[in-house]
Every structure is written in C-alpha cells, then in structure tokens.
Amino acid sequence: MYIEAFELDINNISNYKRDDIKTIFKKIALECHPDKLCHVKDIIEKNSKIERFKVAGIAYKLALEDFEKYGKLSNNRGCDFDYDLDDLAKEFNMYKDVDIKYWGNMFYDKISIQKTFFDVANMFVKKGVKSNSYYNPSTKVIQHSIVLPVSYHDLNNSKKKRLSILLKGVNEPFNISILCKKEYPFLIRQYIDDDGIEHEITIKMIIENNVKNNLQKYSHKINNENIDLFTTVKVNLQEYILGTKKYIQYIDNDNISIDIPPFNKENVIVINKGLFGGNLIVKILFNNISNKKWNNVDNEIKKDFIKILDDMYLP
Secondary structure (H helix, E strand, C coil): CHHHHCCCCHHHHHHCCHHHHHHHHHHHHHHHCHHHCCCCCCHHHHHHHHHHHHHHHHHHHHHHHHHHHHCCCCCCCCCCCCCCHHHHHHHCCCCCCCCHHHHHHHCCCHHHHHHHHHHHHHHHHHCCCCCHHHHCCCCCEEEEEEEEEECHHHHHCCCCEEEEECCCCCCCCEEEEECHHHHCCEEEEEEECCCCCEEEEEEEEEECCCCEECCEECEEEEECCEEEEEEEEEECHHHHHHCEEEEEECCCCCEEEEEECCCCCCCEEECCCCECCCCEEEEEEECCCCHHHHHCCCHHHHHHHHHHHHHHHCC
16 A cells, blocks of 8 residues: 555565655655645645545555564555554644544545545645655654553553653644553654654553552562463451352453352462453452451350360361
C-alpha cells in the first residue's frame, strides 16, 4: 500500500531505507497535516490534503512495521489493515477541521478502501507537490523519554489509554493512544512539529505496585515475559478444617472463585490468571478466633470445645 502512497519504485522496493521513508513522510506531513492548512480556503482541497495525510500516516506505520519485521520494505502489503482509523487520527492530532464519521465509516467498505487509497495517492502525488526546497525537512531527531505508570487493569484489558503530550519546545500538545496490553513494556512514537523537526518519544510503562482494587490488594512479580499476581484470602478455623470456596475481586473488577482444600497451608495457584501468561497466586491467611468473641462464649461450651481439641491433639 505504501508503494502507491509514497510513489516508490516497485522494482527497487528493497533498496529503500528507513530514513528514505521518513523523509518522504515528512514532506507529505509538512504539506498536508491539518495544522499546516490554515491558509487553504478551498474546502475540497483541504479535505483532499487531509485524506492524503491520513493515507500517508497508515502507509508510514506499515512501512515501519516491515522494517521491524524484515529489515526492509516488503512487496506483499495490500489494503487490508488492522488499524483503527479514528485512533490513528487522534495520534496525529488530525480532527480539528475534519468530519470524523466520514473517515471512520468509509473504511468499512473494502472496495472504497482500495479506490480511495489509490485515487488519492495518485492524484495528489502528481498534482500540487512543491519542490524539495519548499519543504526543507530537518534531519534532526529529538529524543524524549517518558515514564507512564500503568495499573494491572490497564495491562489486562483491551481498551486504549489516551494521552495528551506536550513536548519541550513544542507549542501545541498532541494526542496518542496506547494499548497497554499489547505494547507493554515500552513503545515508540514519532511526531513532526511545525518546524519539520521529528521527535521520537519513548514511553516506558511502569506497573504500579501494591495496587488496592477496592477491598482486594494485589502485588506482582515479573518472570521474564510473564507477570505473576499475588493476593491474600483469609480462612477461619471451620473453613480450614472443612475446606471452602472463596470469592475475590479480580483486577478487572469481576469476582472469581478460589477453591481451598481442607487443611490447606499452601498457596493456591490459579494457572494463567496473572498477566501475559503468568499465574495468580493466592496466599492463605488463617483468621484466628478473637479474644473478644471467645470471652462471649458460655464457659460450659468453652470446656467442651477445649476437651474436643485436647482429644484431637492426642497422639
């Protein structure tokens, strides 16, 4: 798809480097990003440029994926995408002057996808593109590092976090979306400012420890790529003797059941109920009889109870 969007030579597709694609994308961004179109009065022209920028944005993501996977561009990219167009637009801060519903809905039709990508790419690459001296893209890349605290819930669900980031030296904040479950432990985003300078933002996710989920408290331990979750549950004397089933509130706020066998002193392990293939480890805490409640028991009952205990402890 990026072959058409960036007008690449299909016969020499493997010769393009990452920097070549970045330079081409910068040129399109400097001409077609919505923030650069304040001077464009013609609505049709403005919308067409914005659409071209969206196409280039997706093409740029696909190209970077190929560099990551294969070390070069691939000639196997079609027009079937996994990207959410609304999310992509928010990442590039595109929706100041654009009809969101039009762009989002249009891409449910595969025929429309193919036609729009090819028509827009062919028309606008050939028409109205200014010379290289007009763009004068900067080769400087400014590195940024951000630490993002995330919760167990963030890493367990498939909803995206929305961040608004204001970089030093950049006037306007820009928005990005992060799927923590997929992108943990870190991700990299690119942003091109009004001066054509590229910013590379590395976001490192740090898990908040000892997070209390309502009444249930959790901690964790990272084992390679797996994360074990730890919590505790209390059992009384009767539950210890007879065994029991306890319900605890999980990190997604749903209740899950924990089966505790009789006379169990060991941790109860629930396989694959941690994060990223880790386990949930439930420590059993014995909740002993309180002095206050013991004193409220009738003395005769106490004697009978103690005698029973004595008989049970006899060899």
